[in-house]
Amino acid sequence: MSESSPALQVDGLWKIFGQRADKVIGTPDALLSRADLKAKNGCVTAVKDVSFDVAPGEVFVVMGLSGSGKSTLVRCLTRLIEPTAGQITIDGEDVTKASESQLRELRRHKVSMVFQHFGLLPHRQVIDNVAYGLEVRGVKKAQRRQQAGDLVDLVGLTGYDESYPDQLSGGMQQRVGLARALANDPAILLFDEPFSALDPLIRRDMQNEVVRLQAELKKTMVFVTHDLQEALKLGDRILIMRDGEIVQIGRPAEVVARPVDDYVRDFVSDVPRSHVLTLEYVMRAPTPEDSREGPVMSMDTIVRQAAQAALASAHPVQVVSDGKLVGIVDDDAILRVVVAEESVPTAPTKQAV
Template sequence: MGDSPDSAAITVEGLWKIFGSGAQKVLAGDDRNLDPVALREKTGCTAAVRDVSFEVRPGEVFVVMGLSGSGKSTLVRCLTRLIEPSAGEVRIDGEDVRAASPARLREIRRHQVSMVFQHFGLLPHRKVIDNVAYGLEIQGVPRQERHARAAEILSLVGLDGYAGSFPDQLSGGMQQRVGLARALAVDPQVMLFDEPFSALDPLIRRDMQAEVIRLHREVGKTMVFITHDLSEALKLGERIAIMRAGAIVQLGTAEELVGAPADDYVADFVRDVPRSHVLTLRWICRAPEPGDPLDGPELPAATPVKDAVAVASASSLPIKVVADGELAGVVDRDDLLAFLAGQDPHSVRANA
């Protein structure tokens, strides 16, 4: 998984959540390997999270996606024990969350981790500024200090001038910005988002996605984002874990998921994604062949394929693909045409 546990913001190892009175008996035997329907019929238990392991790097936007019932919301709630895991390890900044006492767990939730839910959960009788400052109030921060911090965060999320409003005077998108500001106000190390924009209109949802991207760029928080929407996952996630029936079936970058789906389930998920918008020149470049001129245009390996088409059209020479200052390969018009036609340019060239 790359990073050592001590360097990861979040480490999850062998995490299980089984609902039902026989959960520990299931974990101790072979029944845990049954498919969800068979497990439920035999034991009456439901394995909502099944042997999940991953790491989230500091400052990363890590997306967990899947259809309804895949276990993604249960998973994110297990991270801070809003739902108690049945087995496995969860570490936040190296600390074993499952070993935390109730008092320590409250401290983790108040100071280190903030959550943003689909349902905003704003206090209707309190003004916006007091909603944003609520976490600081729980921490015991004096009123003047917490209001100053709340005003600063309201400005950050584009809600200048609304400090004195009540939640029901705001649109859904603005209410979600208040929820986002409330999560940011306590300056957490980690932010957990559980389908926060699912109830919003498409245009407002798009604006809020852009807001999360902007805020991440400005404040650099580690973020775990839960969604059932693939376009949202591709837009936000540096890496994406796809869940099915409580297990992670593939974890990788958007490029890895689209370019090399692990199975038919993932392939079906990404089937309608425009490959040229997601895959980069790194994915299709090849080693130069004898006689290939190397004085053509130069593009970074991270350039999306769609953005290379105009460059290739303007030059008869192969594009030099460069990564970290070194030549990673070349791409010419034939390679791009083969890719855009849905073919593997390497196979087409080998069979030519």
């Protein structure tokens, strides 16, 4: 399989709950709203004709309000919930056609899942909880404990190898769950709202932990959340769902800068734009009259990160892509984003910023 091929590919995925679910797709009933379909024949469409790809090493976030279908979607990917129709391909293998034995191999070797509820074995120490998947695979005790010990250190639990789950905080228990998911060295990690039950400060720490681990391990991740701030922090791209359907897919800056409808616009209305938008979304086209002096920055530089250097310079920012000048960002463009969100009554001078 080439590196350019998707690690995960979903094509035309449906999940309809109800006795006559398989009779809905391909009929006019499939076009009905969720409420109308339920009223007509008692079926509920949880996932409706969803398609997307996830690149190797990408963190792909699926988000939406409660009942949007996001958790059902992620559970369909390994057939913990059986899809009604569509195709799911993981590492070139058609999951929807896999036998029971093939599914077991997929879940043991290629894909691991981290849930909101940790599911730790209370009578086992941390190191044995982490090593559980290796034990199921038949790895010898000495080897699995060595691998598990390395992962305990990796997720920041050094010294807690012999502790039991009830001796750990919620955040520490979730670190054990994360280490257990990594133990089989899966190609893909699936997260189903893993931090939603944690206190805000612990939740932030766990988000930072995922960012750190991703920078080190470069795993392919599908992360389900209802929290936009979490989605923006973790995601390379974000899929927003409503009533089982895709509303928008895009990079965090794209979703904030160019929401496709009022639903998404409401979602992102309180986001600090300077922390998300990149220079790509505030630059203008260069002209022959523009100075070619000033700070040089890439298109994907966050506005907040660029602000200090931009406002301290006597010349506008030169935005480049592949070594080519593609845009100009002047003080006004920076201030429109930074000052507006801070509700400063008047634009500050360069010395004051």
